[in-house]
Amino acid sequence: MEQHHYDEVNTIWKPILVATEQADAGWIWDYKLRQSQRDERYEAYVLDVDGFPQGLLFIETQWHRSHWSQRWPLVYVEAIATAPWNRSDIEQPPWLKRVGTLLLLYARQRSLDLGYGGRVGLHSLSGAEGFYRRQQIVEHGPDPEKDDLVYFEYNAISA
Amino acid sequence: MDEQRLVDQLKKTGNLMDLTFDPDWLTEAAEDDGPVEAGIMTRPYHDYLKSLTHKQHRSLRLQAQLLGILLPELKQWIESWGLGLSFKPVHLAARQVLYRHLPRLAEEQGNWITALINENSQDLPIAEQAVRSQTSHVIAQMFTVEDWHELAEAATEGMSQTVLQISQIASDKIPATA
Numbered sequence: 001m002e003q004h005h006y007d008e009v010n011t012i013w014k015p016i017l018v019a020t021e022q023a024d025a026g027w028i029w030d031y032k033l034r035q036s037q038r039d040e041r042y043e044a045y046v047l048d049v050d051g052f053p054q055g056l057l058f059i060e061t062q063w064h065r066s067h068w069s070q071r072w073p074l075v076y077v078e079a080i081a082t083a084p085w086n087r088s089d090i091e092q093p094p095w096l097k098r099v100g101t102l103l104l105l106y107a108r109q110r111s112l113d114l115g116y117g118g119r120v121g122l123h124s125l126s127g128a129e130g131f132y133r134r135q136q137i138v139e140h141g142p143d144p145e146k147d148d149l150v151y152f153e154y155n156a157i158s159a
Numbered sequence: 160m161d162e163q164r165l166v167d168q169l170k171k172t173g174n175l176m177d178l179t180f181d182p183d184w185l186t187e188a189a190e191d192d193g194p195v196e197a198g199i200m201t202r203p204y205h206d207y208l209k210s211l212t213h214k215q216h217r218s219l220r221l222q223a224q225l226l227g228i229l230l231p232e233l234k235q236w237i238e239s240w241g242l243g244l245s246f247k248p249v250h251l252a253a254r255q256v257l258y259r260h261l262p263r264l265a266e267e268q269g270n271w272i273t274a275l276i277n278e279n280s281q282d283l284p285i286a287e288q289a290v291r292s293q294t295s296h297v298i299a300q301m302f303t304v305e306d307w308h309e310l311a312e313a314a315t316e317g318m319s320q321t322v323l324q325i326s327q328i329a330s331d332k333i334p335a336t337a
Contacts, residue, residue: 100195
């Protein structure tokens with residue numbers, strides 16, 4: 001992900017074709033982008049289709065450990081989000097389908113690349129848990145340390 | 160995610176992302192994800208989406224459709240300018256200029272955009288899209304003299320940086336003298 005991706009998300013994930021009084025949404029993608037540029041344990045990715053950002057993925061790759069065993073490192077999803085027009089809860093049909101699935105698949109591939117076996121952990125926002133249940137990711141229940149967001153974790157991909 | 164399919168894919172190519180070329184996976188991809196947001200930092204974005212009106216959502220949809228046409232056309236047009244290493248900074252600057260203009264189009268340009276989106280909805284081959292073929296002409300009209308100067312500056316700056324980088328690389332390669 002480069003600075004211009006962040007700039008474009010900030011611009012075009014908002015309605016630029018109509019005049020709005022939308023307050024600053026307070027997104028902190030730029031903070032995560034800077035983190036990924038400064039600190040190698042953070043990585044930022046954007047899915048770019050038709051020349052503009054369709055989804056974002058921020059991951060942490062060194063500090064988090066598996067719920068099952070502290071010996072197992074994993075890729076932790078700090079944030080995953082899709083553009084407004086790619087969400088079936090808003091748009092029917094969405095402009096692009098399965099953007100979230102693709103980004104999650106990439107997180108697992110990164111986990112493999114890093115030697116973590118495909119282990120990936122994340123805290124789902126309420127309302128998105130259904131997506132992760134359909135992805136057959138193991139559910140570990142609400143996490144009091146993360147505002148009771150439900151923690152999900154993929155185990156290693158075993159042959 | 161079907162774990163067995165992932166295992167099979169790893170055996171086959173060693174890369175999960177190759178699944179995206181698999182027709183079966185693509186068929187499954189016809190399904191919707193629904194909301195996918197994860198991580199506390201996505202909450203403001205989630206709240207923002209909930210705060211949008213129906214009109215704003217509709218506008219976002221049109222925006223995606225429009226950018227899906229304008230941005231590839233803009234890129235192709237700028238590629239034809241033969242800018243070499245200055246292509247990327249000029250392209251990025253031109254996109255920003257375009258975003259600035261879209262909220263305040265002249266009536267004629269607004270009508271053209273409506274026609275463009277209507278034509279796009281007909282799923283015609285690109286070669287048969289008469290309105291789309293006018294894109295570079297319309298964008299050229301949209302850009303002001305100041306905008307063109309901005310692009311020229313981006314080109315100059317891009318080229319300068321490239322030359323300076325070459326200079327740095329060349330100095331790094333000079334062997335140390337005894």
